[in-house]
Structure formats: C-alpha cells, structure tokens
Amino acid sequence: MPRPSRWDDVVAAAARVFSQKGFGGASLEDVANEVGMLKGSLYNYITSKEDLLFAVVRPDAEELLSHARQLHAKDLPASEKLRQIALVHIEIIDRHLPYVSVYVQEIAGRGISQEWTDMDREYMSLVEQVFVEGVGAGDFDSALDTKMAARSLIGALNWMTRWYEPGDPAQARAKAAQLSDIFLSGALARRKG
Amino acid sequence: MPRPSRWDDVVAAAARVFSQKGFGGASLEDVANEVGMLKGSLYNYITSKEDLLFAVVRPDAEELLSHARQLHAKDLPASEKLRQIALVHIEIIDRHLPYVSVYVQEIAGRGISQEWTDMDREYMSLVEQVFVEGVGAGDFDSALDTKMAARSLIGALNWMTRWYEPGDPAQARAKAAQLSDIFLSGALARRKG
Secondary structure, eight states: OOOOTTHHHHHHHHHHHHHHHOTTTOOHHHHHHHHTSOHHHHTTTOSSHHHHHHHHHHHHHHHHHHHHHHHHTSOOOHHHHHHHHHHHHHHHHHHHHHHHHHHHHHTTTSOOOHHHHHHHHHHHHHHHHHHHHHHHTTSBOTTOOHHHHHHHHHHHHHHGGGTOOOSOHHHHHHHHHHHHHHHHHOSBOOOOO | OOOOTTHHHHHHHHHHHHHHHOTTTOOHHHHHHHHTSOHHHHTTTOSSHHHHHHHHHHHHHHHHHHHHHHHHHSOOOHHHHHHHHHHHHHHHHHHOHHHHHHHHHHTTTSOOOHHHHHHHHHHHHHHHHHHHHHHHTTSBOTTOOHHHHHHHHHHHHHHGGGTOOOSOHHHHHHHHHHHHHHHHHOSBOOOOO
16 A cells, blocks of 8 residues: 555654554554554554554564675675674664564564564574584584574574664674674683694 | 462463463453463452463572572682573573563563562673673683673573473583583684694
C-alpha cells in the first residue's frame, strides 16, 4: 500500500513503544498515542501490528546482512573481517538502538517465520565463515569451535542492546575494538617467547 | 500466601507459556489452559501475572548469584573461576531452559524493579571481578577491558537461551569449555617463540 507522509514517524514511534513494552504487551493504540494520531488513522499505514513490527526491524536487518555478504566476498584477513563485523553491528546499534532492540527481543533466533529464520541463519553462517577462513589460513587456532565462536560473538553483540547507551559514534568504535580484541586475543596475557 | 499442591506445575506451565508467547503476549488464561485448570483456580496460587513471572525466574536467578558469590570468596586462579562461571551458567540453562529464557527475555538488563536491577548488577560485578583479579595477578592482559569482557561473556551465555538444545549435561560441559577457551585464549593461533 502507498505510505502516507508520516510513515517514518509511525515506524519510529512503533520502535520506541515495542522496545519499551515488548511487542506482545504493546497495542496499536499505544503506537497511535506515541506518534500523536488516532488509532483509526494508523490503518492508512498498516493492516496489522505485525506489519509494523517488520517495518521496524527490516531496514537494519537488511543492512547488516548486506554488509556481511559484501565483506564475505572481500580478500581480507579473517581478523580484519571480524573487526569489521563487530564495528558495523555496533555502529547500527549506536544509530538505531530502539529498532535493533526490537529485532533482538522479538525476532532473532525465535523462528517466527521462514523468511526471518533464513535471514538469521545467513548472518550467522557469514560470521561463522570468518572464523572458518581464519582457521583455514592458519591465523586462527585449529582447535577453535567456529560455530560456538560465531554464536558467542553475535550473542555478545546482540546483548549490547540491553546496556549500550547510544548516540556516540566514537564510543561505538571503541567498544567494537574492545570486543574484537577479546574475541581475537582472549583475556590471557600473551607472554613472549 | 500458602501454596496449594500444584504450585510447581503452575510455575512450570507459566515458564513454558511465557517463553513461547512472551510475558506481554501471554494471559493467565493461557497459563491455566497449559496446566489444565480453570483460570479462577489460578487465583488460589497467585494474585497477578507478575507474581507468576517472578516465581518462574527467582530460583535460578538466586542459584546463579549464590554460586557467583561463593566462587568470588574462593582462592582460585581467575581462569578457573571464569571456567566455573560459564559451566554453572550453562548447566542451569541445560536443566531449566524455559525458566532461564523468561529471565533473559523479560528481566535481565530491563530495569523492571530495583530488586532485579540490583541482582543483575551484582552478578555482572562478580563476573567482572574475575577479570579484574586475573589482570591484577598478571594472568590476564593488562589492556583487557574488564567491563566489556564481563558484559560480553554474560551476553554470550544469555544468548544461548535462543539456540541451545537442552537436556544433555555432557553437551553443556562441552559448550562451557568451548566458550571459556574463546574468552581465555581468543581465536588467534598462539605461535610459540
């Protein structure tokens, strides 16, 4: 359906309401109040609450996946790819926290439809490929559990939606570097010789 | 209030219903149907849906916190403490996935009340202390961001509620060892000399 002029406001309001109340606990009336329109007017924009959920989460999910696909095709060391995965993921959280929170809370790993399950799996698989490439090149430890590493990195990134204070790109870059260092080097001191 | 005889069944049913539908999307009627009693009879057990939520999440949250406090007092290397944090956390997920899922989805880091915020913070602080001790002893890298490490470990553990298939204690131990190896040693191959 054509999107009337306040579409972006409606989606932004839905992101705030869903991230605060949860999708199940939020009503279309809550969203209408947040954006300052009558509930009936919302039906010019959507046909159901699910429509709004997918409108909230789709652009960032697609951006993240598109970036991971492009990175996969590049000829870069695995450690650099891991750093870029973390950086782009955290930059999106920094710019769009309420939207990403809704994705993490309501969609990721929850199997709500084949399309979203496929997107989740493809992202997970592209992240795992980074670890697989690193092991293959001899840069990463041959005993590394690549699936566990990918799931743990994605878990640590997604968990940031619960504690990260957004709106500071320099902080986002610093957190990305710290997280990458932990996944690349671990906590143990590396003693020379 | 005194708990009639089917209390454990009611809490188990609530854990399943909340983990499937989300707390906001689930009704007391859903819980009554799941346990096979009339909705009115549920009020012999609880006065509100919130009562049920806290009954679902409290025992495991208290067990996890109690274990972390005991571990804090022990004279063990930080690397061994980290391994035990991961092991106990994953064992609880293995034994009680629906209950832990509800905690992760509805409570952790969401600031729903002072009591739960304090429990979250204490657990986070105890996990961070493990990294701080390791840095202090010279076992862990002096450049480690201990807060980021603790948050990332807890994030990776909590994220397991979205993908872990429970009921296999041997698998739980294996995953705990893999996750600990990643946080201790990182992905990079450690070359000798």
